[in-house]
Amino acid sequence: MATIQHDVPGINLDWLNVDTDQDMEIETGRKGLTLETINQLTYGVDDRDEARQRQWAPRGAAADPRSPSNSIQHLSKADVWTESAMLLYEEALQRQWSSARDIPWDTIEELPADLEQAMCTLCTFLTQVEFIAGDVPGRFLEQIHPEFFESQLFLGTQLMDEARHLDVFRKRTLINGGGMSGAGLGAVQLLGSDDFTEMTALLHLVGEGFVQTLFRMGELIAQNEAEKRMFRLSAQDESRHLAFGVTHLKYTVESEPWRTEELHHILDMQEALLTQSQQTSLTTNPLTGEALAILSGGGIEHLDEGYNMVMLMRKKQFVEYAHRLEVIGLDRTDRFAPEVRALVGEEN
Amino acid sequence: MELSTTTKIRGRKAGWSDELIERIEASAATDGQVENLARGALSEAKIAGWLDFLEHHPDNPFAKAPFNIFQTPAETGLKATPGPDGLRLRDINIGSYGVVPDTWHLPNDAPRGTESTGQIMAAGYSIFDKAEVWSENAVDLYEDAIKDRWIPATELDWEHGLADLPEELERAVGQICTVYSNNGLVEQKIIGRWLEEISYGFHEVKLFLATQAFDAGRKVEVLRKRALINGGGLGQAPLGQIYRGWYQGLTFTDMLIALNVAYKSYEVALFESAAEWVHTDVERTIFERLACDSRRHLDYGLGHLEWYARYKPEAERRLQIQFLRAEAAMVQEMRLSTAEREALIVLMAGGVENLQAGVEKLKTLRQRQYDAYLDNLASINFDRPTPHPGLSSQISDPLEGGIVAVRAVSRN
Numbered sequence: 156m157a158t159i160q161h162d163v164p165g166i167n168l169d170w171l172n173v174d175t176d177q178d179m180e181i182e183t184g185r186k187g188l189t190l191e192t193i194n195q196l197t198y199g200v201d202d203r204d205e206a207r208q209r210q211w212a213p214r215g216a217a218a219d220p221r222s223p224s225n226s227i228q229h230l231s232k233a234d235v236w237t238e239s240a241m242l243l244y245e246e247a248l249q250r251q252w253s254s255a256r257d258i259p260w261d262t263i264e265e266l267p268a269d270l271e272q273a274m275c276t277l278c279t280f281l282t283q284v285e286f287i288a289g290d291v292p293g294r295f296l297e298q299i300h301p302e303f304f305e306s307q308l309f310l311g312t313q314l315m316d317e318a319r320h321l322d323v324f325r326k327r328t329l330i331n332g333g334g335m336s337g338a339g340l341g342a343v344q345l346l347g348s349d350d351f352t353e354m355t356a357l358l359h360l361v362g363e364g365f366v367q368t369l370f371r372m373g374e375l376i377a378q379n380e381a382e383k384r385m386f387r388l389s390a391q392d393e394s395r396h397l398a399f400g401v402t403h404l405k406y407t408v409e410s411e412p413w414r415t416e417e418l419h420h421i422l423d424m425q426e427a428l429l430t431q432s433q434q435t436s437l438t439t440n441p442l443t444g445e446a447l448a449i450l451s452g453g454g455i456e457h458l459d460e461g462y463n464m465v466m467l468m469r470k471k472q473f474v475e476y477a478h479r480l481e482v483i484g485l486d487r488t489d490r491f492a493p494e495v496r497a498l499v500g501e502e503n
Numbered sequence: 504m505e506l507s508t509t510t511k512i513r514g515r516k517a518g519w520s521d522e523l524i525e526r527i528e529a530s531a532a533t534d535g536q537v538e539n540l541a542r543g544a545l546s547e548a549k550i551a552g553w554l555d556f557l558e559h560h561p562d563n564p565f566a567k568a569p570f571n572i573f574q575t576p577a578e579t580g581l582k583a584t585p586g587p588d589g590l591r592l593r594d595i596n597i598g599s600y601g602v603v604p605d606t607w608h609l610p611n612d613a614p615r616g617t618e619s620t621g622q623i624m625a626a627g628y629s630i631f632d633k634a635e636v637w638s639e640n641a642v643d644l645y646e647d648a649i650k651d652r653w654i655p656a657t658e659l660d661w662e663h664g665l666a667d668l669p670e671e672l673e674r675a676v677g678q679i680c681t682v683y684s685n686n687g688l689v690e691q692k693i694i695g696r697w698l699e700e701i702s703y704g705f706h707e708v709k710l711f712l713a714t715q716a717f718d719a720g721r722k723v724e725v726l727r728k729r730a731l732i733n734g735g736g737l738g739q740a741p742l743g744q745i746y747r748g749w750y751q752g753l754t755f756t757d758m759l760i761a762l763n764v765a766y767k768s769y770e771v772a773l774f775e776s777a778a779e780w781v782h783t784d785v786e787r788t789i790f791e792r793l794a795c796d797s798r799r800h801l802d803y804g805l806g807h808l809e810w811y812a813r814y815k816p817e818a819e820r821r822l823q824i825q826f827l828r829a830e831a832a833m834v835q836e837m838r839l840s841t842a843e844r845e846a847l848i849v850l851m852a853g854g855v856e857n858l859q860a861g862v863e864k865l866k867t868l869r870q871r872q873y874d875a876y877l878d879n880l881a882s883i884n885f886d887r888p889t890p891h892p893g894l895s896s897q898i899s900d901p902l903e904g905g906i907v908a909v910r911a912v913s914r915n
Contacts, residue, residue, distance in 0.1 A: 156670060163858045165902030168849075170678050170739040170842035171671060177736045187656035190724065193731045211689060212740035213727065216681050219840070222743045245656055248721070253649045255589030268543050276572040282614050286706065289698060289713055290626075296695035296716070301688055304723065311691050311720035314698070318713035319649070321706060322592060325614060326583070329595040334579040336572055337620030338613035346626055346699060445568050455545070456552020458565040 173217040190241035190305060200238075204410070206230045206300040214302045228300040233410040235298065235351050237403040240305035243395050247312035250395075252388050254323035262380040263331050270378055273449035275333030277376070280443045281366075282324040282335075284342035288396075289317035291345050291358050298351055309399055316392040323385050339442055352407050352414065356421050359400020361429070364479060367393035368472040369447075375464060376450035397479070404483045419490060422480075430494035473498040504528055506537055513541035514550075523547050530554050531561060536570055543573035577617040591646045592707060605814075607631045607704030615704045628702040634814040635755055636701055638806030641711040644799045648714035651799075653792050655725035664784040665733050671855050672782055677735035678846035680726035683770075683793075684737075687722035689746045690762060694719065697755055711803055715763075718796040725789055733783075742840035748832020752825065756811050760822065761829035763804025768876035769833065771797045776868055780850040801879065809883035827891055834893030838904050862901065869898045 156171050176196040184192060194200060198215035209225055212218035229235050266274070292310040299307040328335050345362060348354035370393055373386020407414055444465060451468075452461025477499045480487050491499060505528055506514070514524060514537070527537055527550070540550060557566055583595045595601075600616035607615075610625035630636055668676070694716045701709050730737050745766065752758030774797060777790030812818045837844060844865060851868075852861030873894055880887050896903060 156674070159671070159855045161855065161858050163862060163902075165904070166845055166848065166858060166862075167841070168845060168855070170845060171674050173739050175736050175738060177674075178734050179731055179736065180734075181732050183661045187654075188659070188661045188728050188732060189656050190728075193728055195731075198727075198731055198737065210740070211685060211743045211746065213681065213685050213688065213723075213737060216685070216737040216740040218740050219742045221839075222740065223747060244720075244724070248654045248656065251649070251652050253589065253646075255585075255591045255646055255649070258590070260585050260590050267549060268545050269549060272543055272572050272575070275575075279614065279617060283612050286703070286709060287612055287626075289709070291699070293695035293698035293716070297692045299692075301685075304688055307688065307691065308720040308723060311695070311716045314695065314713040315717035318645070318710040321614075322645075322710060325706075326590050326592075326595050329581055329597065329600060330583045330590065332580050332582050334575060334581060335577040335600075335614060335617035336575050337577070338611075338617050339620065340622065340624050341612040343612050343624050343626040441569070442572055445565070445570065446572055448565050448568070449572075454552065455540070455549055455570075456556055458553070458556050458568065459560045459563055462563055462565045 175215060175217055186245065189245045190308075191245075194241065200303075200305075204232050206232070206302040209300075211301060213304065225297075227298055229298050229303075229351065230300060232303060233407050235295075235300070235306045235403070236303050237306065237399060237406050239398060239402040240309045243399055244305060244309045244312060247309065247316070247392075247395055250391055251315070252319070254319055254326055254385075257388065258323065258326075258384050259381050260326075260330055263382070264379065266331065266378055267454060269449050269455045270453075271331060271333040272336070273446040274376075274378065274382065275328045276336040276442055276446040277450065278324040278327045279335040279337075280339060280440070280446075282321050282328065283338050285317050285320035285324065287342040287345050288358060288363065289314045289321075291348060291354060294346075295351050295354055306399075306403075309395075313396050313399075316396070320389055320392070323389065327382065327385060336442065339440060352404065352418070353421055355400040355403045356418060357425060359396050360404060360479060360483075361422075361425050361476070363393050363396045363400065364476055365429075365472045367397055368475050369468060372451075372468055372471070376447060378450070401479050401482055404485070408484045415485065418485060419487065422485070422487065423490060423492075426492050426495050430492050470498050470500070474500075504530075504532070504534055506534060510534065510538045510541045513538075513544070517541060517544040517546065519547050519550060523550060526551075526554055531557055531566070533567075536568070539570035539573040543570070571620075574620075575617075576620065588646070588650070592642045592710070593646075596642065603633060603637070603707075604704065605633045607633070607702045609703065612703050615706060626702075627699065629700045630705075630755060631702050633705065634811055636705050636708045636807065637810050638708070638803050639810065640802055640806040641707040644803050645707060645711040645714055648711070648718065648796075648799055651795060653721075655721065655728060655789075659725075659785055659788055661728075661732055661785065664788070666783050668733065668735075668782055669854055671849055672853070673733055673735035674738060675846040675849040676733070676782070676786060677730040678738035678842050679850070680730035681737045681739065682741045682840075682843045682846075684723050684726035684730070685741055685743075686745075686770075687719045687726070689743070689749065691716050691719035691723070693749050693758065693762060697758065700755065715800050715803070718800070722793055722796070725793070729785065729789060738846070739842040741843065742836060744839060745832050745836035748829050748835075751828055751832070756807065756822075757825045759804045759807055760825050761832065763800050764808055764879070765826065765829040765833060765876065767797055767801040767804060768879050769872045771801050772872040772875040773868065776871060780847065780864070782850070782853075805879055805883050808880075808885060812883075812885060823887070826887060830891035830894055834891055834897065837897050837901075838893070841904070844901055865901045866898055869901050873898055 210218045210222040292313050296307050370386045370390035377383040448461030448465050451464035578599045581598045611623050613619045694712050748761045752761045774790045774794035781787050848861035848865050851864035852858050
């Protein structure tokens with residue numbers, strides 16, 4: 156821009172001439188003005204593997220050279236990135252829901268005591284663990300460099316989703332006379348993740364993946380329309396979190412193949428926990444396993460059917476997990492623990 | 504197996520007949536199983552059906568299910584009632600579940616209202632004292648945030664709500680968007696990092712903060728979109744001295760004073776005044792919505808400050824210095840990061856032809872922000888007798904520059 160003459164001391168208007176891209180031509184699409192639409196020129200993600208500077212400046216803006224550095228931000232794109240973050244962020248905004256108004260709470264009628272207590276046990280577990288899935292990504296927001304801000308924005312939507320999950324399952328325990336069951340070991344071990352990619356492997360791929368399988372089978376355990384809707388909407392949310400994790404891990408494996416063995420090791424350890432511990436899996440935890448069997452069978456008098464359904468869920472959790480590993484490009488056929496291989500079966 | 508007297512009494516209370524009790528005692532059921540089922544007050548028909556299952560499927564792993572789910576340590580029999588706005592978080596704060604203790608006793612993720620039944624795996628939470636995080640309005644602000652949600656991609660009239668602006672105005676809009684989009688990015692990071700410090704007993708606060716993180720992300724998004732959609736682009740990133748003010752809050756309350764009280768007072772006043780300096784409908788809508796979001800964050804900050812000041816004995820000696828530090832960081836940013844104020848001047852002047860008019864309007868805005876800030880504090884009866892003088896000098900001379908020291912205005 157040409158130099159502007161004026162007579163006001165203290166104004167220099169330097170910012171009018173910073174060398175940032177101008178005159179972008181953007182057209183809104185069918186999905187409105189999305190992050191992908193504006194991902195152009197120097198404002199867009201390019202093929203650089205490293206962020207340019209440590210300072211706080213949005214991608215494409217002119218950084219202030221005096222600006223303080225932030226030493227805990229990952230400069231390596233592969234540490235935090237996935238191409239799908241923009242799409243998933245927009246989808247998250249479109250699919251926000253309200254546990255207060257979007258769940259037909261009036262469809263919950265008095266249930267037999269075993270079904271009510273089983274549902275409340277399951278929901279106590281879920282309300283317990285779901286916001287750990289908010290605390291964990293909350294910590295990692297700081298580590299995402301502004302040049303890769305879409306990953307941060309997506310994780311911000313996950314915090315919101317997990318808040319709603321804590322909230323909706325708590326509401327379910329308190330609306331129909333059941334109340335909460337005792338709390339188990341929970342999921343605080345996830346707070347031990349020290350690395351972004353490790354976090355996505357443990358939280359998104361394994362934790363959310365296994366919970367999502369359960370939520371998608373919610374029709375089988377729900378006793379009324381409110382519970383069906385609760386599980387259906389939560390499953391939608393979990394699908395996004397899972398997609399973020401899977402696509403980030405895929406990006407890591409493709410761009411930094413030397414991390415493959417590290418990821419295998421993380422999953423070796425986690426699978427051992429899943430198959431041996433009573434804490435980490437919904438279907439092996441004694442309280443929730445019992446609750447799932449009662450709910451899916453339709454009562455304590457149908458525990459044989461309930462047991463079959465729990466086994467089906469458990470198998471489905473591992474089969475879907477194995478499919479996700481294929482998408483990521485992690486071939487674990489020879490590394491699965493025997494218990495996992497037995498569940499995954501001939502499909503892998 | 505002979506059932507214990509207690510179990511028999513519980514069973515009879517649940518309607519179990521003598522015949523059923525005899526059948527139970529003759530079955531493979533254990534006393535523990537039946538005791539738990541009796542605690543659950545299961546009906547005679549349910550128990551009879553379960554005995555059938557035991558007889559037909561003795562080898563099923565669930566034949567040995569202990570039914571510990573009926574050993575609930577928590578309050579039962581409560582039925583929350585949805586209100587006109589649905590089933591809100593406040594509606595389920597009933598009975599013992601609604602009692603928020605002054606000190607939370609569990610180091611893990613056990614929800615409020617129940618107890619851990621076995622071993623406890625501790626998280627790294629550091630905030631167990633209610634006074635350090637609490638605000639009575641968090642429970643409602645959380646639900647309000649969800650009710651007020653909006654979607655920049657599809658709810659703004661990007662196609663018809665914009666207009667071709669003179670280049671200097673377009674770049675000024677982009678400049679303001681650059682600054683506040685960046686502020687949102689750092690706000691989100693800071694809020695996120697505090698979540699894992701807050702223990703589970705104060706879940707309303709954690710949930711509210713999740714909405715603030717979400718809102719901050721939307722602010723990043725919508726302002727970036729606005730900067731890029733109309734041919735302008737991003738401008739000069741802010742210096743970021745103000746972020747040091749946020750990070751300097753080494754306790755949660757100190758961080759909130761800097762971010763949710765001091766900064767948000769100024770941000771809300773700016774956004775609420777936007778109708779006076781924006782030039783298109785899209786910006787008008789954006790800043791209206793952002794003001795609404797930021798108002799919730801401010802309200803939580805004020806609510807917390809009120810609570811903290813009331814229940815923390817050291818509050819009076821501790822808070823004034825933190826306010827001073829927070830205000831100093833804002834003043835430094837205003838004095839040293841000049842792109843924002845100059846862009847506001849251009850927008851308020853309607854161009855670069857009469858910048859002095861813009862300066863006068865900026866003085867008015869600074870006065871309004873300052874008054875709003877002190878009014879906000881006064882609304883909770885918080886006395887701030889000597890705000891950092893740099894705030895008031897920004898009113899008389901919004902173009903002043905140079906570094907100011909915090910200690911220069913400390914009474915000690």
